[in-house]
């Protein structure tokens with residue numbers, strides 16, 4: 001079986017096969033660097049973690065793990081001690097020091113990474129990605145080589161993605177979007193990839209790509225910069241995902257670039273399961289059809305199938321080759337996320353049209369927030385706030401926001417501390433993007449007879 005990322009795709013190598021923040025690397029250089037990183041793995045290493053900065057070092061480390069059968073755990077580079085301790089403690093991964101990776105990059109191995117080891121078994125875990133639930137600390141999503149390969153092949157098919165493409169994006173390298181699609185996808189297909197470090201409109205405009213990836217916040221910012229938007233007119237495909245693309249942004253983007261965007265839907269646990277096709281109908285507000293190897297169904301509140309009439313809402317459930325292998329160390333959470341007959345419960349509420357097209361209409365739980373395309377669990381932020389000695393009560397919600405989709409807002413009962421101090425406190429203990437952008441101090445929080453905070457009342461007040 002072909003490895004997830006083959007050393008060669010049967011075409012001549014290019015010195016700029018992968019460019020990150022202006023630094024180019026050929027495939028040969030990357031595989032050499034990966035072999036040098038892998039040479040630093042301990043015997044029987046169970047997993048390695050990397051501070052996933054937007055850098056060639058991150059790419060080489062991920063490749064090292066994938067080619068040597070050692071699961072890789074990407075850690076958000078700005079994650080605070082609370083988050084890092086949890087990720088390393090839960091995964092048992094050894095965090096490779098940035099200096100170790102830099103040293104390996106400076107002295108790449110003459111041997112290639114792939115030839116140094118046997119191809120890892122398809123059902124072995126390639127990546128463990130930490131992602132938020134509604135409560136508690138993030139859970140480790142175990143993704144097998146086979147699931148990753150199946151999803152990338154399905155997307156290459158849906159998007160007619162070939163080695164002639166030049167993919168451009170500036171998304172973080174610790175999530176599915178930027179890392180799996182944005183790096184492993186390009187390496188598997190054999191297209192060039194240009195990572196712009198940050199996903200700014202100016203950087204996208206300068207990159208001259210044929211395919212661009214962005215979360216809706218990125219596309220919204222592109223449409224506010226008409227000159228940059230127009231510079232994308234020569235591209236073939238503009239792909240949006242990770243959160244709902246507002247219809248006005250879809251329309252403005254199409255108007256400015258002349259390219260109708262492709263929207264696709266996915267989750268860390270399932271990878272990308274539904275997408276508009278490059279050669280198909282792309283409709284604002286709709287995320288398209290299940291990709292190859294994926295089946296979907298809608299289930300109503302009473303547990304019975306909801307009709308595919310484009311109007312009836314139900315919980316979206318999925319199954320197929322792209323699904324994860326469970327949450328690490330959390331058989332309870334894994335079992336809860338599947339139905340008795342083996343379908344994964346996405347927690348997203350959707351409608352399906354008679355033509356099979358999907359439209360995501362919301363989430364079942366208000367405690368999972370999507371801000372700037374990042375999934376943030378209200379419970380994790382509340383826990384971080386409650387760790388502050390001055391905080392007595394905390395409730396975190398996502399409030400609709402033009403730029404971010406949802407803005408993280410915290411309602412807090414506390415003495416002798418300001419909102420900005422609490423924002424900074426969360427930014428230090430968790431990743432910066434999990435910080436509440438607004439902290440509203442209250443005398444008390446509205447609770448029901450059971451003592452549970454009434455979050456709906458908070459957002460209405």
Ligand code: MLC
Nearest residue numbers: 171172175176177217242266267268372373374427432433
């Ligand atoms: C701000 N900063 C702070 C701070 N406030 N630093 C310390 N303390 C504070 N209190 C700094 C940050 O470090 C950063 O620095 C800068 O300010 C801006 O950070 P930000 O506020 O987080 O950025 P923002 O402009 O709001 O980001 C928008 C964005 C970002 C779109 C660029 O949200 C983003 O990259 N989103 C992508 C999320 C994603 O990839 N999701 C995919 C999940 S996978 P500096 O130096 O860094 O600029 C998935 C599956 C699927 O969902 O379907 O795809």
Ligand code: AMP
Nearest residue numbers: 241242243244264265266267268360375
């Ligand atoms: P994550 O695990 O970070 O991948 O987040 C997954 C969640 O992002 C899904 O459960 C959806 O709620 C949301 N999501 C991803 N893509 C889309 C999309 N195109 N439209 C609406 N929501 C999306």
